[in-house]
Amino acid sequence: MTELLYQTDSYLRSFNATVSGIDEDNHAIILDRTAFYPGGGGQPCDTGTLTIDEAMYSVRKTRKAGTDVFHILDGDDPFPSPGTLVQGQIDWEHRYQLMRTHTAMHILCGVIFRNYGASVTGGDMDPLQGRMDFEFETMQKELVNEIEKAINQAAEQNLPVRVAILPRDEAFKIPDLIRTKINLLPEGIQQVRVVEIVGLDLQADGGTHVLNTS
Numbered sequence: 001m002t003e004l005l006y007q008t009d010s011y012l013r014s015f016n017a018t019v020s021g022i023d024e025d026n027h028a029i030i031l032d033r034t035a036f037y038p039g040g041g042g043q044p045c046d047t048g049t050l051t052i053d054e055a056m057y058s059v060r061k062t063r064k065a066g067t068d069v070f071h072i073l074d075g076d077d078p079f080p081s082p083g084t085l086v087q088g089q090i091d092w093e094h095r096y097q098l099m100r101t102h103t104a105m106h107i108l109c110g111v112i113f114r115n116y117g118a119s120v121t122g123g124d125m126d127p128l129q130g131r132m133d134f135e136f137e138t139m140q141k142e143l144v145n146e147i148e149k150a151i152n153q154a155a156e157q158n159l160p161v162r163v164a165i166l167p168r169d170e171a172f173k174i175p176d177l178i179r180t181k182i183n184l185l186p187e188g189i190q191q192v193r194v195v196e197i198v199g200l201d202l203q204a205d206g207g208t209h210v211l212n213t214s
């Protein structure tokens with residue numbers, strides 16, 4: 001099981017960890033803890049490096065496998081053995097762009113839900129650009145301009161972004177979370193991570209975000 005350091009500190013760029021397993025078929029290293037975001041909820045995974053003694057390994061992809069995070073390596077370098085200490089470094093430019101984009105997308109869906117009552121039906125995220133789908137009866141240029149204005153207002157208001165990890169029962173009592181389909185969470189998940197743009201948006205969410213809307 002990999003401890004997910006990014007869930008409590010999205011600004012963590014480097015970290016120390018211990019190799020807890022190897023998956024040779026997937027060319028992957030499993031660590032006891034990681035700051036690498038393994039992808040999910042629309043946010044692409046992190047890349048970066050792992051340094052072991054003097055050797056630097058390139059992490060070209062990360063992904064979740066059960067409760068482990070796979071750090072998928074480049075090349076045919078020999079694997080370190082379990083128990084080895086590593087230093088991880090994420091590609092911060094890539095990640096920070098995704099944190100900004102991800103948070104901007106929360107502003108978008110928060111504004112649209114607040115002002116028009118429309119929920120998200122789909123989306124896509126890349127560094128510095130994203131797409132979200134909503135169902136509107138009609139969509140005209142005036143409406144788009146109105147939405148854009150409201151989003152820019154929310155950005156300028158410098159609203160704080162807060163993260164909390166709540167017991168499942170408590171999370172289910174928050175009426176706003178129902179629209180994010182929290183009830184689809186598997187039974188086994190007893191804690192729910194909640195991301196809030198104060199006064200605007202509240203989501204059950206495992207991704208990484210910036211600290212405020214500005």
Ligand SMILES: [Zn+2]
Nearest residue numbers: 102195205207
């Ligand atoms: Zn999010």
